[in-house]
Amino acid sequence: MAKQVLELLPEELIQSILDLGEKKFRAKQILNWIYLKKITNFAEMTSLSETLRLKLQNQFYTTLPTVIQRSISIDGTKKYLLSLSDESKIEMVLIPNGKKNTLCISSQVGCARNCQFCATAKLGLKRNLETYEITSQVFLAIQELGEDKLTNIVFMGMGEPLDNFDNVIKAIRILQDDLCFNFSPRRITLSTSGVIPQIAKLADTGIKMKLAVSLNSAIQTKREIIMPISTTYSISELKKTLIDFRRKTSYRITFEYVMIKDFNIGNEDVKALLRFLGDISCKLNVIKWNEVDDLPYKTPSDKEIEKFINSMSVLSSAITYRKSRGADIDAACGQLAAKYIHNVKE
Ligand code: SF4
Structure with a gap:
């Protein structure tokens, strides 16, 4: 059966090439064409013999998602509505910031976690993405950027990556x-x-990356309201698991906190958050809630945001107020729903 190239590790491609009776260095040539020159069509890989190119065309293939819609925000953020080979729709978002270009990618079609502030949750879980459907979003973004370099990748699009x-x-x-x-x-x-079980499993894989945890309340009963996952995995258990994760891996954990008016930015929320984060080596990213149709939550005022951030400043951890990007095109945190937006700039 033909294999998707964008889901093969180098050792797997090398083995497949050896199985075809070819030399190992041919695999490295193919990887160069794909990842350095961004050529996926074997017919264009001119350093390979014609016979080998024909053989490769029968054994391997590459499928990139189809861009159905590009929406461009006034702040330069670009949201891509993508169609996969089975017509499933996902979204990815490219966020430029000076020389930095961050790509926010999806890991599932929809999501089962049902966070109450998230538009993706309304879709339910349709299916997991295959490995190549994840890597091909990155490949596509690199092609879209052209001369500009893709510098960062965040798994913060549609889906719970650890599911x-x-x-x-x-x-x-x-x-x-x-x-x-x-x-x-x-x-x-x-x-x-x-x-929790997957965070523990992740620590044991030895693979390195930065981990961000969407916290949004350090009060168990409140977190259960907006993040039903908390009814299964409590915040006290989460904290223990994260301390263990931090011990086994090299990077500080980042907590994401979406500020919601009249819900999680009051005095008792501050106290609970300070208690929760006080003894963890971590960073805290706060971001204001972006309103989503059909969801009851409201965005806090600038004054309320300032008050909340000031009251958190006693924390020794780094606190960053992340400005929302792409809110006008529904590309900001919690707004991805894989739907067409009309009247966008193309
Ligand atoms: S916030 Fe993330 S985990 Fe929660 S429902 Fe949305 S996509 Fe899923």
């Missing part, structure tokens, strides 16, 4: 391999809603 553990981990290995995409581990961030 698609094996495919996501393999994709990260391909993204980091120096014969493939060659991304440094510090340039890849995986964001989770807090799937």
Whole structure:
């Protein structure tokens, strides 16, 4: 059966090439064409003999998602609505910031975790993405950027990445391999809603990357309201698992906190958050809630945001107020829903 090239680790491609009776160095030539020259059509790989090119065409193939719509925000953020080979729709978002270009990718079609502030949750889980459907978003983004360099990748698009553990981990290995995409581990961030067994499993894989945890409340009962995963995996258990994760891996954990008016930015929320984060070596990213149709939550005022951030400043951890990007095209945090937006700039 023909194999998807973008889901093969170099050692797997080398083995397939040896199985075809070819020399190992041919695999490296193919990897060069794909990952350095961005050529996936074997017919164009002119350093290979015509016979080999024909053989490869029968054995391997590459499928990139089809871009159905590009929406461009006034701040330069680009959202891509993508169609996969079975017509499933996902979204990826490219966020330029000076010389930095960050790609936010999806790991599932929809999501089962049902976070109450998230538009993706409304879709439910349709299916996991295959490894090549994850790596091909990166390949596509690199093509879209042209001369500009893709610098960072975040698994913060549609889906809970740790619910698609094996495919996501393999994709990260391909993204980091120096014969493939060659991304440094510090340039890849995986964001989770807090799937405790998989966080523990992730620590044991030895694979390096940055881990972000979507926290949004340090009060158990409140977190259960907006993040139902908390009813299965409590915040106290989550904290223990994260401390253990931090011990086994090299990077500090980042907590993401979406500020929601009249819900999680009051005095008791601050106290609970300070208690929760006080003894963990971590970073805290706060971001304001972006309104989503049909969801009851509201965006706090600038004054309320300032008050909340000031009251958190006693924390020794680094606190960053991440400005929302792409909110006008529904590309900001929590807004991805794989739907057409009308009247966008193309
Ligand atoms: S926030 Fe993430 S984990 Fe929660 S429902 Fe949305 S996509 Fe899933």
